[in-house]
Amino acid sequence: MTNSFNDNPHRRLNILTGEWILVSPHRTKRPWQGKTEKSATKDLPVYEPSCYLCPTNERMGGEFNPSYEKPYSFVNDFSALLPNVKEESYKNGLLFAESESGICKVVCFSPNHSLTLPLMEVPDIAEVISLWQKEYKELGAKVGINHVQIFENKGDIMGCSNPHPHGQIWAQNKIPQEVQKKIESLKAYWETHRRSILEDYIEQELKLQERIIVENEHFVALIPYWAVWPYETMILPKRKLAHIGLLSESEKISYAEILKQLTIKYDNIFNTSFPYSAGIHQAPTDGTDHPEWHFHMSFYPPLLRSATVKKFMVGYEMFANPQRDITAEQAAETMKSLSNEHYSSLG
Amino acid sequence: MTNSFNDNPHRRLNILTGEWILVSPHRTKRPWQGKTEKSATKDLPVYEPSCYLCPTNERMGGEFNPSYEKPYSFVNDFSALLPNVKEESYKNGLLFAESESGICKVVCFSPNHSLTLPLMEVPDIAEVISLWQKEYKELGAKVGINHVQIFENKGDIMGCSNPHPHGQIWAQNKIPQEVQKKIESLKAYWETHRRSILEDYIEQELKLQERIIVENEHFVALIPYWAVWPYETMILPKRKLAHIGLLSESEKISYAEILKQLTIKYDNIFNTSFPYSAGIHQAPTDGTDHPEWHFHMSFYPPLLRSATVKKFMVGYEMFANPQRDITAEQAAETMKSLSNEHYSSLG
Ligand SMILES: O=P(O)(O)O[C@H]1O[C@H](CO)[C@@H](O)[C@H](O)[C@H]1O
Ligand SMILES: O=P(O)(O)O[C@H]1O[C@H](CO)[C@@H](O)[C@H](O)[C@H]1O
Numbered sequence: 001m002t003n004s005f006n007d008n009p010h011r012r013l014n015i016l017t018g019e020w021i022l023v024s025p026h027r028t029k030r031p032w033q034g035k036t037e038k039s040a041t042k043d044l045p046v047y048e049p050s051c052y053l054c055p056t057n058e059r060m061g062g063e064f065n066p067s068y069e070k071p072y073s074f075v076n077d078f079s080a081l082l083p084n085v086k087e088e089s090y091k092n093g094l095l096f097a098e099s100e101s102g103i104c105k106v107v108c109f110s111p112n113h114s115l116t117l118p119l120m121e122v123p124d125i126a127e128v129i130s131l132w133q134k135e136y137k138e139l140g141a142k143v144g145i146n147h148v149q150i151f152e153n154k155g156d157i158m159g160c161s162n163p164h165p166h167g168q169i170w171a172q173n174k175i176p177q178e179v180q181k182k183i184e185s186l187k188a189y190w191e192t193h194r195r196s197i198l199e200d201y202i203e204q205e206l207k208l209q210e211r212i213i214v215e216n217e218h219f220v221a222l223i224p225y226w227a228v229w230p231y232e233t234m235i236l237p238k239r240k241l242a243h244i245g246l247l248s249e250s251e252k253i254s255y256a257e258i259l260k261q262l263t264i265k266y267d268n269i270f271n272t273s274f275p276y277s278a279g280i281h282q283a284p285t286d287g288t289d290h291p292e293w294h295f296h297m298s299f300y301p302p303l304l305r306s307a308t309v310k311k312f313m314v315g316y317e318m319f320a321n322p323q324r325d326i327t328a329e330q331a332a333e334t335m336k337s338l339s340n341e342h343y344s345s346l347g
Numbered sequence: 348m349t350n351s352f353n354d355n356p357h358r359r360l361n362i363l364t365g366e367w368i369l370v371s372p373h374r375t376k377r378p379w380q381g382k383t384e385k386s387a388t389k390d391l392p393v394y395e396p397s398c399y400l401c402p403t404n405e406r407m408g409g410e411f412n413p414s415y416e417k418p419y420s421f422v423n424d425f426s427a428l429l430p431n432v433k434e435e436s437y438k439n440g441l442l443f444a445e446s447e448s449g450i451c452k453v454v455c456f457s458p459n460h461s462l463t464l465p466l467m468e469v470p471d472i473a474e475v476i477s478l479w480q481k482e483y484k485e486l487g488a489k490v491g492i493n494h495v496q497i498f499e500n501k502g503d504i505m506g507c508s509n510p511h512p513h514g515q516i517w518a519q520n521k522i523p524q525e526v527q528k529k530i531e532s533l534k535a536y537w538e539t540h541r542r543s544i545l546e547d548y549i550e551q552e553l554k555l556q557e558r559i560i561v562e563n564e565h566f567v568a569l570i571p572y573w574a575v576w577p578y579e580t581m582i583l584p585k586r587k588l589a590h591i592g593l594l595s596e597s598e599k600i601s602y603a604e605i606l607k608q609l610t611i612k613y614d615n616i617f618n619t620s621f622p623y624s625a626g627i628h629q630a631p632t633d634g635t636d637h638p639e640w641h642f643h644m645s646f647y648p649p650l651l652r653s654a655t656v657k658k659f660m661v662g663y664e665m666f667a668n669p670q671r672d673i674t675a676e677q678a679a680e681t682m683k684s685l686s687n688e689h690y691s692s693l694g
Contacts, residue, residue: 005444008432011521013443019524022447024427034508080371080663080670085355093551094544095572096360097352100369151662159659161381168662174358176667177366197441204440225442279666300665312506315498315515316427318647319626320523323427 006327014226015197017181021228022323025330036308037157044114044163053164055111065108071131072108073169079104081172102172103139107131107150109165116154116165116273118263118342125256132169132280133244139171140285147175147284155275157302157310167278175284182281183292190292196240198294211332214261218254221262223332228322230304230311231269231331233262235297242293243282259297261340266301268338276301353674361573362544364528368575369670372677383655384504391461391510400511402458412455418478419455420516426451428519449519450486454478454497456512463501463512463620465610465689472603476591479516479627484592486518487632494522494631502622504649504657514625522631529628530639537639543587545641558679561608565601568609570679575669577651577658578616578678580609582644589640590629606644608687613648615685623648 011020052059055067061077081102089098109128110120117125132150139148152167153160175183189197205211205222213233214221221235235258237251247255266274280297283290302310304325317323339346358367399406402414408424428449436445456475457467464472479497486495499514500507522530536544552558552569560580561568568582582605584598594602613621627644630637649657651672664670686693 005435005437005446008446009428009448010432010435010437010444010446015441015443020521022427022523023444026429027425027427034506035503078374080369080374080672081356082373085357088352088357090352090357094362094548095551096362097357097370097572099352099355099357101356147667149663149667151666153659153662156382159381159661170663170667174367176369177669178665178667201441204442225444277661277665279662281666298666312500314506315500315624315626316496316517318525318624319498319628319645320494320496320517320525322524325427 006329011321012226012328014224015201016185017178018185019181020321021226022321023327024323024325025327027325034309034312037310038308046112046114048113048164051113051162051164053106053108053162053166054113068108068111071110071128073105073131073135076104076106076168081170098174100172100174101144102170103142103145105135105139105169105171107135107167107169109167113164116263116267117259118267119344120165120260122253122256122260125259126252129244129247129252129255129259133247135169136243136282136285137245139169142171144173145171146286147172147179148282149176149179149279151277151279153277155273157275158277160275171285175286179281179284183284186292186294196292196294198236198296199240202236202238210329213265213332213335214258216254216258216261218251219258221258223328223335225328227328227331228313228324229300229302230324230326231266231299231301231335232328233299233335235259235262235299237295240294242290243295244280262299264340264342265335265338266299268343269334270303270307271343272303272307274301275303353676358668359573359675361571362548363532364525365532366528367668368573369668370674371670371672372674374672381656381659384657385655393459393461395460395511398460398509398511400453400455400509400513401460415455415458418457418475420452420478420482423451423453423515428517445521447519447521448491449517450489450492452482452486452516452518454482454514454516456514460511463610463614464606465614466691467512467607469600469603469607472606473599476594476599476602476606480591480594482516483590483629483632486516489518491520492518493633494519494526495629496523496526496626498624498626500624502620504622505624507622518632522633526628526631530631533639533641543639543641545583545643546587549583549585557676560612560679560682561605563601563605563608565598566605568605570675570682572675574675574678575660575671576647576649577671577673578613578621578646578648578682580646580682582606582609582646584642587641589637590642591627609646611687611689612682612685613646615690616681617650617654618690619654621648622650 009024011022047054055065058064081104083103085099085101087099136148139145148171150169211223224234276299278299282295283293304311354372356371358369394401402412405411428451430450432446432448434446483495486492495518497516558570571581623646625646629642630640651658
């Protein structure tokens with residue numbers, strides 16, 4: 001960028017949600033005397049007898065896991081959403097509520113308790129993607145399920161209560177808030193340009209190169225111009241695909257490869273198993289056509305300064321506006337310069 | 348409520364932002380094996396030589412605090428917003444940015460390092476409110492300052508790096524995101540009803556009583572029907588006041604009293620110094636009239652199950668929708684039943 005935005009406070013627009021974020025590039029000089037987190041524990045066993053996600057073990061709900069060898073999914077024993085909830089709506093003066101129903105599932109990425117995505121082999125990550133595809137399709141096809149949210153909370157700092165590699169899926173009747181915002185932006189752009197806004201965005205970023213972290217045949221991983229979290233990234237297919245169900249075999253491998261490459265970069269930032277929440281945004285499963293959709297996976301990692309100091313989204317951020325201290329370009333520079341080999345293998 | 352919403356998953360509408368939140372009342376049965384926080388440290392000294400907020404001490408920027416005896420404010424040594432930033436805007440294809448300027452201040456609530464709002468005397472809390480009034484007025488009157496955000500981050504789990512009782516003010520040129528959403532709802536209601544939506548809401552809640560935690564002559568503290576955080580509350584003046592500058596002397600005392608009462612209740616939930624972010628939303632200082640505004644102060648506290656287990660707003664919440672596990676009514680019942688005396692004085 002040729003203006004003063006590398007050094008001066010400014011706001012950037014998230015073209016997918018229509019929301020602004022405040023950037024304070026000069027603020028990284030601030031000393032930190034506050035809370036530090038424990039850094040991630042390492043050297044987990046391949047099988048952990050007390051883990052309710054390991055093969056053959058008893059789950060919290062009393063069922064036993066099969067002796068699974070590939071990615072394995074099951075209905076969450078403590079689902080936040082339930083199927084067959086009676087449809088009701090409630091209006092009393094200024095109080096408005098409505099029933100909601102859905103299905104929550106847990107997806108174990110691997111039988112191996114000690115792994116994480118960056119440590120898994122590409123074909124095994126591709127198996128995870130295959131299971132996501134199957135779940136998106138099957139859950140989405142159910143009557144009353146109009147949205148399928150696939151996500152992963154990684155690390156105890158992200159509320160993950162078990163290090164066994166796993167993610168979740170919450171499928172539900174109503175279109176969630178964050179997705180609704182994106183639907184509106186994607187639609188508005190599609191209607192004027194007959195192109196997905198993300199196709200045009202990828203084209204621009206590939207020309208600029210400044211925020212591209214990894215690129216392969218079919219996919220790009222970049223730090224979006226409007227990133228909120230310090231090392232927030234986005235993985236996008238180059239081709240406009242409304243959902244993961246449409247990936248070709250070779251695109252699926254490309255996706256698995258870039259997932260591995262990006263998460264290796266993450267672990268290499270602070271030589272720690274990098275915590276994050278990741279999620280895939282894709283077309284609703286409401287039975288209508290979604291030519292405007294271009295699926296993408298975002299990573300929201302909280303760490304800012306070290307393996308133990310995170311960015312707090314509190315006070316000003318909760319009441320006013322998301323705010324970040326390093327620019328997307330600074331974060332991209334750091335990530336680009338890191339090795340493509342996982343730090344644990346570099347000795 | 349006479350329907351099944353006390354037990355079944357549902358969504359509720361936030362009438363101030365137009366956003367929905369997912370409620371999963373059945374989910375509190377979930378066991379917790381995840382991250383626990385350190386509970387708040389107690390027994391702080393009245394004066395702490397290494398604290399950069401205590402009277403007469405050196406601050407991180409090299410200045411010295413005066414020997415202040417009343418609430419004291421100064422410009423943040425590491426401000427995220429800066430005054431006199433050159434006005435610029437940037438547009439390059441799908442990248443949009445614009446400069447932002449403002450002023451960040453720190454407000455010390457008391458010279459006494461060991462206090463918190465619930466432990467302060469009502470007249471001393473009233474002095475804090477007086478300082479907030481002065482800052483709102485003076486900052487808001489400055490050319491180019493259209494919004495003044497007063498807030499407090501309390502507890503290291505909320506990113507607060509110093510236990511000395513203090514809050515912050517970020518005043519800026521643009522209207523922040525969260526405030527913009529509220530402006531739209533407040534305006535829409537005002538235009539149709541010629542009443543503030545919050546006047547009507549308070550009236551309804553006072554009739555129902557279900558979510559009212561504390562009430563005094565001029566103020567109400569309640570758990571809003573659409574609360575997101577487990578023990579989220581809101582303090583509102585009964586009279587429609589666009590901003591804190593309009594409080595009468597007796598209203599100011601009422602406000603100080605209810606602040607003390609509510610924060611005592613908070614500390615009594617888990618017998619700990621309760622962490623939260625609190626913020627005051629009020630009329631923009633953009634020089635135009637705001638008949639639609641009704642100022643209110645919200646508390647977003649993260650603790651859910653105990654002094655050490657918080658609610659994580661991650662994964663689903665980040666990608667889809669805010670979600671809560673206990674209903675507003677359950678939280679209100681707990682808070683109402685707690686003593687009005689601070690647990691530390693009950694021995
Ligand atoms: O300004 P402080 O107290 O150092 O910092 C804290 O409050 C700020 C405003 O809510 C946040 O941006 C920071 O992430 C948080 O750590
Ligand atoms: O379902 P888990 O892993 O027990 O719980 C975690 O993820 C959920 C979905 O993002 C959140 O609602 C919880 O707050 C979090 O602790």
